[in-house]
Amino acid sequence: MDVTEIIDPLNEAQREAVTAPHRPTLVLAGAGSGKTRVLVHRIAWLIRVDGVAPQQLFAVTFTNKAAAEMRQRIEALLGFPTRHFWIGTFHGLAHRLLRIHWREARLAEGFQIMDSADQLRMVRRLLRDLQLDENEWDPKEIQWFINAQKDEGLRPERVDDDGNAGRRQMIDLYARYEKACAESSVVDFAELLLRALELLRENSELLAQYRERFRHLLVDEFQDTNAIQYDWLKLLAGSTGIPFVVGDDDQSIYRWRGARVENLFSFQKHFPATEVVRLEQNYRSTSTILKAANEIISHNSSRLGKNLWTEGESGELIKLYAAFNERDEADFVINRITDFINQGNARSDVAVLYRSNAQSRVFEETLLAAAIPYRVYGGLRFFERAEIKDALAYLRLIANRDDDPSFERVVNTPTRGIGARTMDAVRECARETGTSLWRAAGSIIANDVLPKRSSKALWAFLSLLDRLDTETREMPLHDQVREVTRASGLIAHHGRDGQLAGEAKVENLEELVSAAQGVIQDEESDLPPLAEFLSYAVLESGDAQADDYEDSVQLMTLHSAKGLEFPLVFLSGLEDGLFPHQRSITDAKGLEEERRLCYVGLTRAQQQIYLTYAEQRRLYGKDNYGTPSRFIREIPDELMEEVRPAMSVSRPVYRRSRPVQMEASPVKLGQRVRHGKFGDGVVLNSEGSGAHARVQVNFENGGTKWLVLAYANLELM
DNA sequence: CATACAGACATAAAC
DNA sequence: TGTCTGTATG
Numbered sequence: 001m002d003v004t005e006i007i008d009p010l011n012e013a014q015r016e017a018v019t020a021p022h023r024p025t026l027v028l029a030g031a032g033s034g035k036t037r038v039l040v041h042r043i044a045w046l047i048r049v050d051g052v053a054p055q056q057l058f059a060v061t062f063t064n065k066a067a068a069e070m071r072q073r074i075e076a077l078l079g080f081p082t083r084h085f086w087i088g089t090f091h092g093l094a095h096r097l098l099r100i101h102w103r104e105a106r107l108a109e110g111f112q113i114m115d116s117a118d119q120l121r122m123v124r125r126l127l128r129d130l131q132l133d134e135n136e137w138d139p140k141e142i143q144w145f146i147n148a149q150k151d152e153g154l155r156p157e158r159v160d161d162d163g164n165a166g167r168r169q170m171i172d173l174y175a176r177y178e179k180a181c182a183e184s185s186v187v188d189f190a191e192l193l194l195r196a197l198e199l200l201r202e203n204s205e206l207l208a209q210y211r212e213r214f215r216h217l218l219v220d221e222f223q224d225t226n227a228i229q230y231d232w233l234k235l236l237a238g239s240t241g242i243p244f245v246v247g248d249d250d251q252s253i254y255r256w257r258g259a260r261v262e263n264l265f266s267f268q269k270h271f272p273a274t275e276v277v278r279l280e281q282n283y284r285s286t287s288t289i290l291k292a293a294n295e296i297i298s299h300n301s302s303r304l305g306k307n308l309w310t311e312g313e314s315g316e317l318i319k320l321y322a323a324f325n326e327r328d329e330a331d332f333v334i335n336r337i338t339d340f341i342n343q344g345n346a347r348s349d350v351a352v353l354y355r356s357n358a359q360s361r362v363f364e365e366t367l368l369a370a371a372i373p374y375r376v377y378g379g380l381r382f383f384e385r386a387e388i389k390d391a392l393a394y395l396r397l398i399a400n401r402d403d404d405p406s407f408e409r410v411v412n413t414p415t416r417g418i419g420a421r422t423m424d425a426v427r428e429c430a431r432e433t434g435t436s437l438w439r440a441a442g443s444i445i446a447n448d449v450l451p452k453r454s455s456k457a458l459w460a461f462l463s464l465l466d467r468l469d470t471e472t473r474e475m476p477l478h479d480q481v482r483e484v485t486r487a488s489g490l491i492a493h494h495g496r497d498g499q500l501a502g503e504a505k506v507e508n509l510e511e512l513v514s515a516a517q518g519v520i521q522d523e524e525s526d527l528p529p530l531a532e533f534l535s536y537a538v539l540e541s542g543d544a545q546a547d548d549y550e551d552s553v554q555l556m557t558l559h560s561a562k563g564l565e566f567p568l569v570f571l572s573g574l575e576d577g578l579f580p581h582q583r584s585i586t587d588a589k590g591l592e593e594e595r596r597l598c599y600v601g602l603t604r605a606q607q608q609i610y611l612t613y614a615e616q617r618r619l620y621g622k623d624n625y626g627t628p629s630r631f632i633r634e635i636p637d638e639l640m641e642e643v644r645p646a647m648s649v650s651r652p653v654y655r656r657s658r659p660v661q662m663e664a665s666p667v668k669l670g671q672r673v674r675h676g677k678f679g680d681g682v683v684l685n686s687e688g689s690g691a692h693a694r695v696q697v698n699f700e701n702g703g704t705k706w707l708v709l710a711y712a713n714l715e716l717m
Numbered sequence: 718c719a720t721a722c723a724g725a726c727a728t729a730a731a732c
Numbered sequence: 733t734g735t736c737t738g739t740a741t742g
Contacts, residue, residue: 062731062732063731063732064731064732089731089732090732091731091732092732095732113732115732116730116732189731189732190732192732193732224731253729254729254730254731256728256729256730257729257730257731355728355729356727356728356729357727357728357729358727358728358733358734361733361734378729378730415718415719417718419718538732539732540732541731541732557728557729557730558729559728559729559730560729560730578728581728581729582728583728584728597729618733619727619733620726620727620733620734621733621734622733
């Protein structure tokens with residue numbers, strides 16, 4: 001067996017991880033240390049050397065992009081297709097399980113998935129039905145609440161109201177929301193995970209079957225897992241499964257989205273025989289950049305601890321530019337970019353990073369003025385565009401008539417004389433009889449309670465859908481999609497307006513037809529092509545500007561930069577209040593996450609990084625006078641040089657001042673402590689105060705533990 | 718029923 | 733400040 005291909009390109013630590021014995025393995029992989037490579041080679045090793053069958057693998061990532069890249073690299077290494085491998089996102093794999101076992105999961109066969117926008121509409125409708133004021137009950141907040149509970153694995157019955165009336169109302173809304181979802185046979189993203197978890201938890205035979213099958217559970221970006229995702233892993237692993245997780249606590253930047261770095265800390269405790277491998281050699285950045293990154297992140301306390309190093313050169317110093325205002329900042333950045341391009345470099349080798357999306361505007365305007373092509377990450381994606389969602393709503397209704405959110409969306413799009421009064425009557429009827437809008441509409445027509453004209457319009461809509469269903473059922477998917485966009489009147493509707501925008505919408509609808517052509521059938525879940533396409537549209541809605549192949553400068557938030565790398569990086573808006581963001585600045589955990597974000601930003605750069613801040617910044621129409629970010633101060637002077645435009649009056653170089661200490665908790669994160677029984681360790685986390693204060697300690701001789709401060713008798717060192 | 722206008726809203730975002 | 737959403741209006 002030729003294993004050189006798998007082993008040769010690896011360094012010692014990577015090799016140790018890839019060839020690790022079949023027991024729980026935790027790979028702590030620093031930025032640019034070859035994390036994906038390790039996962040890919042591990043899978044190849046398991047198959048080629050250890051004789052593991054592909055169907056015994058269960059490999060999870062967070063994005064479709066990461067899953068696709070993993071697939072592609074495995075195929076390149078193994079030389080055969082991985083179509084039937086269980087490699088995908090948590091949501092994608094959960095969905096696959098639910099499609100196979102929809103009956104056991106108590107779902108309708110044709111259940112549909114709602115995206116966050118659909119979910120918000122659903123919440124709004126619920127509030128309207130209950131006649132609750134949207135100003136008092138913020139739909140977004142309710143949506144957030146519901147998702148947060150689901151992310152923690154909590155059904156309404158199990159959420160504690162803390163004796164708080166407002167909270168009780170939220171819980172009630174959550175319960176009603178669940179009921180509405182069930183009546184419409186729709187599930188939201190969090191529901192996919194929770195339902196799949198419950199499916200396995202409540203069906204011991206199924207669980208046994210899958211435990212037997214999936215022996216090797218591989219998880220990418222483990223620091224980003226939330227409570228249910230970790231529960232999933234633990235449940236599926238049982239005592240026989242072999243988890244192999246890769247993560248970096250220093251790159252955990254999604255706490256606000258439910259991610260728990262703690263999962264990384266408690267992994268060893270849950271899987272006692274865990275082998276830990278640290279990947280600390282970096283292949284991406286110059287040593288100057290790495291030193292700065294290491295230095296910054298060392299100001300964080302709750303860390304497992306890692307130190308990146310490189311065999312590479314020290315490279316250029318980090319450049320710091322103090323701009324007068326945000327326009328000056330953009331001018332400076334774009335001038336540097338112009339120089340870089342004029343030296344013969346590709347535009348796509350440059351990234352401009354910022355903390356919040358609002359900052360992109362000035363850069364866009366300046367790039368536009370300089371006629372430099374650019375690409376902004378984020379924004380509306382193809383399957384999220386209004387006209388596409390309209391078309392999908394028709395298709396969803398064909399697949400599942402009870403899909404209320406879709407019904408609401410298109411009953412009167414394009415307009416067909418079904419107004420607010422008619423819909424009020426339909427909703428009222430649906431609520432009273434506890435059925436879907438579709439059924440309610442049918443019975444309202446039958447009972448003849450509406451004015452003739454309204455009744456006729458409603459009937460026309462119902463029969464349009466029935467007709468579309470029967471007439472297109474036997475067609476190939478893309479023909480069905482084409483026919484639906486035409487017969488629904490959507491094409492005519494957008495084509496009619498004669499505007500450029502309308503033309504683009506028609507083109508998008510045509511694009512949807514081609515997208516339908518490319519759908520690949522999942523053999524195991526055996527979905528009809530339409531259902532396959534619809535779930536693909538929600539779960540894999542793709543990039544915002546997928547069609548942009550022109551060589552262009554990359555503009556994105558720090559969050560979307562994670563996982564990417566560029567020879568030249570600009571880290572902009574380094575002002576206290578902007579980065580770190582105002583809303584995280586007063587909270588120790590929030591601030592540490594901001595610092596990790598800064599660490600992520602720095603480690604994106606391969607050769608050169610510029611840090612910029614503005615002394616004055618106009619944001620949302622208001623002028624702000626910021627102080628330079630504290631993160632700048634945390635970089636040693638000798639790694640940085642201040643640059644100023646040739647013409648400007650010289651000013652004193654920005655001086656470091658004492659960092660401000662802010663910490664309410666009795667024991668500081670990062671504090672070294674000694675315990676009578678467990679020995680020495682480092683405080684990773686803390687919660688509560690006074691008699692209830694607890695701290696999480698990472699002990700040197702194995703494992704992390706939560707201890708009640710009042711009893712633990714910890715000795716501070 | 719399309720258009721105009723007022724008002725809300727702006728941390729980050731994958732599925 | 734600019735954009736998006738919902739509603740008032742002709």
